[in-house]
Amino acid sequence: MIKLDKTSVMNVDNAIRGARNPLNSWDKSDSYYDEDNNFVLGEADMGLGHRLAIAGNDHRKFLRMVFVSVDITAPLYWWKEYDTYKVGTVANSTSTMHKIHSKPFSREDFSCDRMSEKALACLDNVINVLEETRLEFVETKERAHWDDLIQLLPSSYNQTRTCTMNYENLINMYYARRNHKLPEWHVFCDWIESLPYAKEWILVKE
Numbered sequence: 001m002i003k004l005d006k007t008s009v010m011n012v013d014n015a016i017r018g019a020r021n022p023l024n025s026w027d028k029s030d031s032y033y034d035e036d037n038n039f040v041l042g043e044a045d046m047g048l049g050h051r052l053a054i055a056g057n058d059h060r061k062f063l064r065m066v067f068v069s070v071d072i073t074a075p076l077y078w079w080k081e082y083d084t085y086k087v088g089t090v091a092n093s094t095s096t097m098h099k100i101h102s103k104p105f106s107r108e109d110f111s112c113d114r115m116s117e118k119a120l121a122c123l124d125n126v127i128n129v130l131e132e133t134r135l136e137f138v139e140t141k142e143r144a145h146w147d148d149l150i151q152l153l154p155s156s157y158n159q160t161r162t163c164t165m166n167y168e169n170l171i172n173m174y175y176a177r178r179n180h181k182l183p184e185w186h187v188f189c190d191w192i193e194s195l196p197y198a199k200e201w202i203l204v205k206e
Contacts (some may be wrong), residue, residue: 001111002074002184013039015065063167071140075111076156093161
């Protein structure tokens with residue numbers, strides 16, 4: 001299970017202006033701000049961005065200036081793979097260390113949508129032990145109970161992070177993970193495809 005919410009794409013106006021700096025071609029820009037001060041990308045600027053994008057990462061530096069912020073809720077086993085993309089990405093997560101005991105455990109806290117009945121029965125037993133241990137920790141504040149919570153927690157436990165990355169990061173992620181065996185990566189790549197100008201600027205190896 002993976003969920004992506006509150007997507008925001010930022011700084012396209014400044015990035016495309018910078019893309020015209022090398023050849024001093026600002027007079028060819030056809031982007032503008034509408035009456036509500038929203039940035040509207042022109043066809044000429046879109047085309048320039050596309051040509052730079054397909055020319056390779058040495059030429060598409062402007063994509064490192066197009067930022068994306070998104071809230072991602074995903075299991076710990078997916079986050080372990082996402083964390084290989086540390087360069088150029090930032091994330092602020094909900095705290096397992098500080099808040100693991102703050103609410104009752106239930107199936108909804110875990111990615112178990114593809115589990116067999118046998119695995120679900122095992123997970124339910126783990127959830128019961130976690131909840132008993134959580135209540136013991138809340139009552140006693142004994143460190144031993146907290147240690148049990150942290151070390152018993154399955155990798156299917158869901159965590160939410162607010163993530164910031166750029167379009168160059170997304171090119172790397174998309175082509176490295178779009179055929180991955182984890183379905184969560186397929187959902188993530190579908191989300192990338194839905195971003196503004198993704199076809200022209202991100203899906204450049206097609």
